[in-house]
Every structure is written in structure tokens, then in C-alpha cells.
Amino acid sequence: MNTPKELKYAKTHEWVRFTSETECEVGLSDFAQDALGDLVFVNLPEVGVEAVQGETICDVESVKAVSDVYAPVSGTVTEVNEELLDSPEKINEDPYGAWLFRLSDVSCPEELLDAEAYDKFCAEEEH
């Protein structure tokens, strides 16, 4: 499993890449994409939506399942990755390149995990 050191992670399996102090990108971890299997569609959030840490923000579809994506931090959606609408497979192929949405005014009431802690968390969850 691939867990880049420079990213932060939520227990709900999203990764967060801070691009400044108050801005970030969010995507699904390698662990998540592997567990979900071949993704076939992403219901992206609308730009302008207020993300609340720990609450559902959008969902991803595989052939026989829908899985909620939770906001790993709070903030305002400023941009969504529309490329994924036509090529959802990018999430499976390159989970850390395939960001879902970008947030501004980011706040993070509950602390995120670093790569090491996240790996440990996933290892536990597998059992």
C-alpha cells in the first residue's frame, strides 16, 4: 500500500494535501480505492458548498455500491476535479494524483493522521 509521507489522512480514508495554510486538496487513499474496487463514477460536490469535517460531502460509485466521501477537514469547496467525471478510473490508477475537490478557509478541529499513523490504522481495520 502506498501512503505518501507528505500528506495527511482521515480515518474515513481521505487524504489531504495542504497547498497553503488555509487551502488544500482532497482525494481518496490508496487503501480506500483498493477496498472500493473499480470506481465507475464520482458525484462531486458543488463549488461553494461548505464542507464540515466528518460529514458526507459527496460519493463515489462502483458497479454495485455507492460509498460516501467524508470531508476530512472543514472549509469551502472552491474547485472540483471535473476530469474525473469522464475518467473515474484515475482514482484507481493514481489515487494521489486524482484529487476530488479543493477547499479554502480550511479549519481542522479534529487532528488528521500522518502517514505512519494512517498505515497503522488501516492495518488494524483490516482485521
Add this chain to the structure above:
Amino acid sequence: MGGYIPSTVLQQEEMLKEAGFSSMKDLYRDVPEALKLQKELDLPKGMSELETARTMRRLAGKNKVYDSVFRGAGAYKHYIPAIVKSVVNKEEFVTAYTPYQAEISQGVLQSIFEYQTMICELTGMDVANASVYDGAVAAAEAISMCRTPKKKKVFVSAGIHPDTLKVIRTYCWTASEEVVVLPLKDGLTDLSGLDGEASCVYVQQPNYYGVIEDLKDIAEKAHALGLQVIAGMEPFAMCLLETPAECGVDIAVGEGQPLGMPLSFGGPYLGFMAATAKMMRKLPGRIVGETEDSEGRRAFVLTLQAREQHIRREKASSNICSNEALCAMTAAVYLAAMGPEGMKNAAAQCYAKAHYLAAELEKAGLKRCFEADFFNEFVTKCADPQSLLARLEEKGILGGLPVENGILWCATELNSKEEIDALVKEVSA
């Protein structure tokens, strides 16, 4: 009498014993005694097949079948080519389940794929679903496709089928949406009350009174206010008039019964739904898509299933499960038998015969209520519809439907000149 149970009493006893039960009653040991029905059902004794056939024939005989029908109003009598019934009566098609097991359901899947393509061709729209229950439900489902959290209002024309209006009202009630009816002016939808507060507007083409609406104009005005436009289309009219796509409609729906389905006292019918590519994922119900099998051969499957209730459960935007697959196949076989020229011809004949009927009725003293052009239905004034219809009835003619201030008449390719002349003769008498 039978219950179509093949096991003999002896076999039933063997099976009971083998599975560890002492009797049939023992099978229900989990059902508390107090809940068990302590009496025989108050139903007649079971019948032999001969008695059943006789009873059903007697009941069917109590209904009047007319030689000559001039009534439409949402249910239309057209000629049904012999090939249609022959195909859709094939046992495999009649009895198969929903094609979830694609490997052994390619026949049904391909037939739906072909149906979806034909609906796209008729409407000119990009995508179609595998059908819903009927035209009225198709309209209500289309309205829910347009639903947004902010706009709790929808516009519908007063010119839509009254049953469709009822169904829309019922569905919108569950969604706490207000239904605002746009009145008619000279038989056409009056758009002056339209505003941008609503999510969509639903109109019918031609409308319930047969009048051809200016759909292009409706779509332009509604789009300018930020509304989505839904049109309920008559399938033959689409072959002759500008298509919903040409008019700029977002969702085209309608009642597919005229495409090869008998009147059937109202059902089963066929709700078709087509939309722009942008709205594809909002379409409710089943959709068939093309793909490949593991050896690279073309294959068809139910697709985009993650929209649907069996996966999305309470988050699904529609609860629709069954479609009307056999009716969709009926429509597809009908359209294949008619072909493009046949459909255009049939549509032109509907139009021409209705216009001939209108002209002849006018000569007989029944004037049309609205000046605007019509497709295959129109309303005439009539002082005493009941006695006129009763007179026609005696001649085996089902006349038009009484509506406020008059009669709603219908003609299709099935009504010969001779029949029309015979009707007019009675009207004049």
C-alpha cells in the same frame, strides 16, 4: 382446484418425511397458533380450466367492444401489425425475470437497448431509459429529476392529461412541492404566469385537447427564466411535428401505448423517458448499456445501477424497480414493423384523418372550440353530448369523450373515410 402443483400427494409425503416434518401443518411450526387463519378462505371452490375459461369469457362478454372508435384522451386505438403480438407472445420474453444475469439474458437486454435507441430517434434526445409504468408516472418522475433543494415549485400546463395532473400533484405532495397550473388561452398554454421561482415546467404536445403547442417558444421562454423544460409527447406526433430536441426540451416523456399496445382498459401501458446527455444520471429506473464480455464480444448489461434503489436505498432519487420491459419490446417491434416511412405515413394519416373528420363535423354543425392547429384530436362544441353519444353507441360507434363545453374527438389511421362518413351521417341525423 389445482394450484399448478406438480408433486403428487405421495411425493409430498416423501418430501415432508425426508426433510423432517410430520405434516404440512408442521411446516408452519414457527407461526403462532393464534395468528393462523382458523377458517377456510371465503373464496369460491377452485375451478377446472374449462370452468375458468368459461367464466372469463362470460365476463369479457359483458364489456362492449366497438367496431368504430373516435375516442382518444390518453388511450389510442391504432392498427397493430400481426408480427407484434407474435413476437411479444414468445414464452421466453413473457416469462423471463429482469435481466440481472446478463449471460443468459442477452435477448431481453438487447431488445431494451434497441428500444432505448428508438426512443432516442423518436424524440431526438441523447439518452432514454428502459421505460417506467406509464406516461403519467414518466411525467412525475421527470419533474423529480429537476428537483433542487431551493426551488419548491413546478409549473404545469392546464393542457396536460387530467390523470397526469393528478399523478403529478400526488408525487409533488410527497416532496412538499407546489404545483402551479398555467391556464390555457384559446387552447394554448398561457405563459404569462411563468416565473423563475420554479424548477421546471411540464407541458404536453399536442395537449390534452389536441392542440399543437408552440413548444419551441415555451422552451425558450422557460429557459430564459432558468427553468428546465419537460414535454409529454405523443409518439406519432413526434414523427410529424418538430421533435422535442429540435424545440430545445430538456426531458421528453410520454405514453407509449399507441406504439402497438391495445387499449386494455388502461393498462399495461408504457412510460417512455428521454433526456439530454447532461441529465443522463438523473434518469430513474433501469438502463441498458453496451459493453464487452471477457472474450471481447459485444454484450449488453443493466448499467448505471448505482443510481438505483437496490444500491442507493434511501439515497436513491427514485424507488422505481420494475419497468415495463414487455411493453417496451412491443413498442420496438411495432416501430421496426412500421419503419421510418411507415411511421411518418401513419402520423400524416392521423393528422389528415383528424382534419377531414373536423371539417366534416363542422359541416354537420359541430364547430371546433379552438382555432389553433391540432394533431389527431380536437374539441368541438356540442349542446347535448350525452344524447349524441348514446345515438352513436347504438350504431356501434364509440364517439369522442365529453369534456367541458363539448366533445374531444380523435381519429387515427385506423378510421377509414367510410367510417368517418358514417359517423358524420349519424351526427347530422
Add this chain to the structure above:
Amino acid sequence: MKTLFERSVKGRSCAILPELDVPACLPARTRKQALRLPELSETDISRHYTELAGQTFGVNDGFYPLGSCTMKYNPKINEQAAALEGFADVHPRQDNVQGCLEVLATAEKYLCEITGMDAMTFQPAAGAHGELTGLMLIKRYHELHGNTARNKIIVPDSAHGTNPASSAMCGFTVVNIPSAEDGCVDLDKLREACGEDTAGLMLTNPNTLGIFDRHIREITDIVHEAGGLCYYDGANLNAVMGIARPGDMGFDCIHLNLHKSFSTPHGGGGPGSGPVGCKSFLASYLPGEKVVWEDGRYAWQDRGPESIGAVRSFHGNFLVVVKAFTYLLSLGREGVPAVAQNAVLNANYLKHLLEGTYDVTNKGVCMHEFVLTLEREKKEIGVSAMDIAKALQDYDMHPPTMYFPLNVHEALMVEPTETESKETLDAAAAAFLEIYAKAKADPEAMHHTPYHSPITRPDEVKAARHPVLRYHFDD
């Protein structure tokens, strides 16, 4: 095989209509868009669909044990009755339909007797449509009783997906409750979930694990005491009709699937019919018109201002009702319970033949269906429920329902129905056991089943990622 569009030859046609016999005329604005319907001869069409029929698995092509779908034999006399001109060629807005009205009135009477309900509507066109209608009755009831806070419907996790979807569509919030260990309703969890916001409960009994919930009276009492109503999903009525009635179990409204328990065919996905029955206190809310007997004849009557309105045009899927009614006439009072008993017997017999080999979720007696779980095999040898299901296709059997109910992992839900003989069940069991042995010997080979179907497993990921939903013409 080719599509109709690929068989099309420009200029080919069937001679269906005569020439126009009145003056020709055209509207002012006409269609400019091309109309690319196929151009075919009758031979082309006939052969095309014969070929498609060959790639379709019908009830008469073999055993069809789809759990919860009740794929029983569809009697021919039903089809013959529905095709009678006196039913098929009658306009929904004409008079002189005493026969049609008698069918509707009598079918209502019989089905109310079977379910313990007082009134019924035939407007809903399918089971899910019936659910929605039934929930609307509940919504109307609370609305008219000023219970504005009652907006939650309780649904057990073993329920059909349509239950929560219908609830949400009807404007309710869904409260999912987990099942107890034995698959039945967890009474404590139910009590916890019930409160002043409870609008009602939706339940199938027997449930989707094929178990009759013996606490059903307590369950409906708990909900009633909390002020909610109880909705019976009639999908599994085949197990208990003539034996026990939802009305006596405490349910207030129900839907039936005429295309399940009452033998009308599924048509590859429809048309079905999902009549909704209710107790008398809900009857004035039913949609559509009702049939009454007055002055020596049947007549339509408006249901009044409390009615929810309409859920479909006209009177629903009438010809489907004709088929179910024909079936009821054939069965009669003694046939209805015999159907249920034999459905339950067949399920228990087949379960008995399989349970030494396969893991069955329900150790005790089952009703009309039972659930196998391949969870152990999936872990140990990598063979899934899907693999077994697909392998059954090579034995001229339709696979059972897969991956349902959701509270069982690697589930296969088996419902043989009463119209299968002992010989068919023995042969099916032999096939199940042979496949199991093969799976143990060569698990890898199972992933490529079926081997003898018109196509191998389709690429569903490709279909969903890049949807091709219509034929695309070259030009």
C-alpha cells in the same frame, strides 16, 4: 448478434397501412431531424426476435429459484383470458364495461379476504409503486391527524432496497434497524427506534431470510403504541397465503406483487401490478376511483377529498389483474393454502438436500425461501457467491438471487416455488452439489463460469464508466 439497426436495408419495409383515403394535409412546422428507425421485412423482424428469444432464459427454460422474486409457472389460461377482446380492446374511458368492473370488484374482494384487509386499489403498477402508495396512505393519515412530527419510517436492514427508497421518496426519513442474531426484528432495537417521530414501520413477513417472525404481533403492537402504522411488504406472501393474514398480524396496509404470488409473468422486468390494500380507517385515502355495486350494477365512484389522488393514469395495469384473477378462480379457497404449503415444502426439501454441503443461514424451518452463504468458501478457497451462481447457468438453471439480503455476506437466496416437482428439485440439488465439488477441486475454474452461455461475464465496469446507451449510426 446484429442489432435491428445493423440488419436494416434502405428501402425495405413491411406493407402495413393502406393508402390515405382522405385529402392529404400537413402542419405548418414539421420535423427536420432524421428518423433512423430500422428498415426491415417481416422475415427479418421475426428471425431477429427468434434469435433474441434463444438468448433469453424464461421460466420454461429451467429451474428459476430467484429468492424474493417468486418465479412460479405462469399458467397459459391466464394469458388466454387477458387476450380476450372483451378485455384487451376496451377503452379506459368508455361505458359498458360491467365485465371489467366485476373483475376489479371481485379481485378486490378475494385479495382482501386473503390478506385480511378491507379495501384495495389496483392503480399501482408494480411492487415499488405499491410501497410508495402505501406510504402515501400513512403520510396522509398523519397529516389529517395533525401528527406533523411523525416523519420517520423504520426499516430493518434485511429489507428490500425499495423499502428505504420508497420511504425517502415519500418524504420520510429512514431509520434502519439491525436485525437480531436470528435475522428477525430485534425488539429492543425496535423499541428504541420508536417514538413521537415514528410514522410507521415497513416489514416483510416471512422476512428476506425466509423466516416467519413469530414476534410479529408484539412488533406491530410496539409500533402502534408509539403512534405509528405498520406496512406489510407483500413480496413474500406466497409462503403464508391462506395460512396467516397480514391483517391479523396487525398490519394496517400492504402491497401485493401480482407478478409474484399470483402467477402473472414478469415480462423481462414488467409489466407487473402492485395493488395496495388497507384497513377501513385508511380506505378513504386510497388513490383512483373505486368500484361499487349500486342499483344492480357496478359503477365507478370517486373516493372523495381525503384521497391521495392518483399514482397512475386510469385504473392501473388492468390486464395483469385479469391474469391474477383468472389464477384465483382456478385456485379457489383450497388452492390458495395448498400453494403456500407446497412452496414452503419445496423450500424446506431443497434446503435439506443442500445443507450438509452449503452453509445455510437459517438452521430451523424456513418458509418459501432460504439463504446460503459462501462466506467461508470465499475466505478459504476464493470462490464467491457470484462464481457459484454463474456456474449454475451451465446446468440450465437460472441462478438464485445474489448478494441479497445485505445482512448476509456472499448470499445466495433460493426460492423454488410450489410449481417445481420433486424431480426438478432433486436435479437442482445434484447440480448444486456437483458445482460445490468442482469448486473445491479447482477454484480457479469457477471464476470463469459460465462456460456455455451466449456470452461470458460482461465487463460491467466498462459499461458504467463509459456508458453506451444507444446504437450509434456510422453516418
